[in-house]
Amino acid sequence: MTQTTKVREGEIWAVGGGKGGTGKTFITSSIGTYLAKKGKNVVLVDMDIGGANLHSFFGISRPLKSLTSFFEMGASLSDLVVKTDLDNISLISGDVHSISADKITFSQKLKLFRQIMKLNAQNVIIDLGAGSHYNTLDTFLIADRMVVVLVPEVIAIENMYHFIKNSLFRKVKKILKEYGFKEIVQHIWDRRQSYGINNIRELIDYLKDSFSYIGTILDHELAAFKVHLVLNMVRNNNDILLGASIKSVMMKYLGVPIQYSGYVEYNDAVWKSVRERKPFMINYLATGCAKEIEVLVENVIKGKEVSLPGGY
Amino acid sequence: MPKDELKKYYDMLELPSDAPLRDIHNSFLRLKKLYSGDSIVLAPLGEEFSEKKRKRVLEQIEEAYLKLLEAKKDAPSRTALLFSDGHEPEDGAERDKIGDAPLTGPSLRKLREKAGVDLNEIAKEMKLRMELLKSVEDEKYEALPEAIYLKVHLKNYASFLGLDPVRVTEEYLRRYQAWKEKTVPTEK
Known part of the structure; x- marks a missing residue:
C-alpha cells in the first residue's frame, strides 16, 4: 500500500493520543469549526467506533447515516456525509454498534482509507478515539497532519508515549515493507534483548547501521x-x-521530533457541555477556548510552536 | 569552536543557533530541572530508560551550557550557584563564595561586576530601564514597582547573570517586604 499517492489536493488531519477522555472529540470539532470559519470546506470523520459522539457536539442526537452502512452494506463513504447546522462543516458519524475497531478487516481498512482520501473536502479531520490498536495507528499514519491530544496527567502521558512509539514502529515496518524487508523489523524487535536494543530509537539506529542503504531511506521517509x-x-x-x-524527552530519549503546537485551558463550560452532550459547537466561538484553538491550528499549519510562559 | 560543534550544544539546549544569552540561561534551568528529578514526564519511561541514561543527559546539558557560555566571549561565567549537586564548572575561573549569606542589592552588584557585565547590557537585553536596575542594586525600594512585577524583573536579572533565580527573587523580596511592612504603617 502506498500512502503517499494522493488523489486530491485536500488535507487530512488525524487526532489521536491513546488515552480516552482527554478531549480528542472536542479538539477535532474545534479544529474543524475554526477551519470552516476560515472558509475551508470541512468533513469530520468519527473513527471512535463504539464510543462515537462527534455528532452530538453538533446537535445531532441520532445520525441517520453512519459508518455502519460502510462496514455492513458496503455503502460508499461519500454517501454517508451528513450536514451540520454550521456552514462548511459536514460529518460522517461513527455511531456503529455492530462492529468494533479491532474487527475491521484488512480490505475494509484499505477501502476506507482510499475513500477518505477521495472525500470531497478541503480538510478531512479524523477523530481517532482512544487506544493504540493497529487499525487506529494506521489511520493516524495516513494523515498529513498528525495531532495527539493529552491532558497534564501521568497516565495520559504514558499512553501518549505508547501511541507515538507504536505509530513510529508501524511506520518503520511499512517503509521497509515497501523496500522488501517485510519481516526483518519484527524479527529483530522480537529478539531485541539479544541485540541489545531497548527502544524504538535504538532499533532504527541498528537497522541503519546494519543495512547502510536502509539508512538513507529511513531518514528520508521518517523526516x-x-x-x-x-x-x-x-x-x-x-x-x-x-x-x-x-x-524534550521525546527527542533526547527517543530521537523523535515532535512539535508542541498548542494548548487549551481547562474550561468549565466546555466540560459541562461535553458531559451533557450539548450541541455547543454552534456557540463555541463565544467560549474562551476559541482563541487558543485558533493559535494551535495556525501553529500546526505554519509549523510553529507554543511560546512558553515565564521567559522560557 | 567549530560551527557544527556549537550547533550541537544549541541543539542540546533546544535552542536556535542565534539564541541570546538569556535564552541559554533559561533553557538550561528548565532542562536541568526536568532531568534532575522525578518529573511525571520521565516517570512513564522508567523501564526503557535507565537512571544512567538520565544522568548522561543531565551531564550533556551542563556541558552544553558551559560550552555556550564560553563561546559567548563577553558572557558572565558565574555559574557556581546553579550547580547545586556540587558539580563545578571546569572553566577554572575564580568564583565567588556566596555561601549562605543572604543576597542583597549590593552583593548582587558585586556579582555582576565580577562577571564583567554592564548594567546597560542587562537593561538592553531585558528591555528594562537602567534606572530600575540601579534601584534594585541600591535597594532603593521606594523606586521599585509592586512585588509581583519586581519578581519578574529579578528573575530575569538573575537568569541573565547565571544566578539561581529562585534564590535571588526569594531573598530579595524578603528584604523588600520587610521594608514595606516597616514603612507603610508609620506613614503619616
Whole structure:
C-alpha cells in the first residue's frame, strides 16, 4: 500500500493520543469549526467506533447515516456525509454498534482509507478515539497532519508515549515493507534483548547501521513523521511547560521530533457541555477556548510552536 | 569552536543557533530541572530508560551550557550557584563564595561586576530601564514597582547573570517586604 499517492489536493488531519477522555472529540470539532470559519470546506470523520459522539457536539442526537452502512452494506463513504447546522462543516458519524475497531478487516481498512482520501473536502479531520490498536495507528499514519491530544496527567502521558512509539514502529515496518524487508523489523524487535536494543530509537539506529542503504531511506521517509502535540485542560503555567518537557524527552530519549503546537485551558463550560452532550459547537466561538484553538491550528499549519510562559 | 560543534550544544539546549544569552540561561534551568528529578514526564519511561541514561543527559546539558557560555566571549561565567549537586564548572575561573549569606542589592552588584557585565547590557537585553536596575542594586525600594512585577524583573536579572533565580527573587523580596511592612504603617 502506498500512502503517499494522493488523489486530491485536500488535507487530512488525524487526532489521536491513546488515552480516552482527554478531549480528542472536542479538539477535532474545534479544529474543524475554526477551519470552516476560515472558509475551508470541512468533513469530520468519527473513527471512535463504539464510543462515537462527534455528532452530538453538533446537535445531532441520532445520525441517520453512519459508518455502519460502510462496514455492513458496503455503502460508499461519500454517501454517508451528513450536514451540520454550521456552514462548511459536514460529518460522517461513527455511531456503529455492530462492529468494533479491532474487527475491521484488512480490505475494509484499505477501502476506507482510499475513500477518505477521495472525500470531497478541503480538510478531512479524523477523530481517532482512544487506544493504540493497529487499525487506529494506521489511520493516524495516513494523515498529513498528525495531532495527539493529552491532558497534564501521568497516565495520559504514558499512553501518549505508547501511541507515538507504536505509530513510529508501524511506520518503520511499512517503509521497509515497501523496500522488501517485510519481516526483518519484527524479527529483530522480537529478539531485541539479544541485540541489545531497548527502544524504538535504538532499533532504527541498528537497522541503519546494519543495512547502510536502509539508512538513507529511513531518514528520508521518517523526516515526514511529524507529530503535533496539543495539551488540553491546562490550569497553570506548569501545565503549559509540560508540553515542552514532553518534547524534550521525546527527542533526547527517543530521537523523535515532535512539535508542541498548542494548548487549551481547562474550561468549565466546555466540560459541562461535553458531559451533557450539548450541541455547543454552534456557540463555541463565544467560549474562551476559541482563541487558543485558533493559535494551535495556525501553529500546526505554519509549523510553529507554543511560546512558553515565564521567559522560557 | 567549530560551527557544527556549537550547533550541537544549541541543539542540546533546544535552542536556535542565534539564541541570546538569556535564552541559554533559561533553557538550561528548565532542562536541568526536568532531568534532575522525578518529573511525571520521565516517570512513564522508567523501564526503557535507565537512571544512567538520565544522568548522561543531565551531564550533556551542563556541558552544553558551559560550552555556550564560553563561546559567548563577553558572557558572565558565574555559574557556581546553579550547580547545586556540587558539580563545578571546569572553566577554572575564580568564583565567588556566596555561601549562605543572604543576597542583597549590593552583593548582587558585586556579582555582576565580577562577571564583567554592564548594567546597560542587562537593561538592553531585558528591555528594562537602567534606572530600575540601579534601584534594585541600591535597594532603593521606594523606586521599585509592586512585588509581583519586581519578581519578574529579578528573575530575569538573575537568569541573565547565571544566578539561581529562585534564590535571588526569594531573598530579595524578603528584604523588600520587610521594608514595606516597616514603612507603610508609620506613614503619616
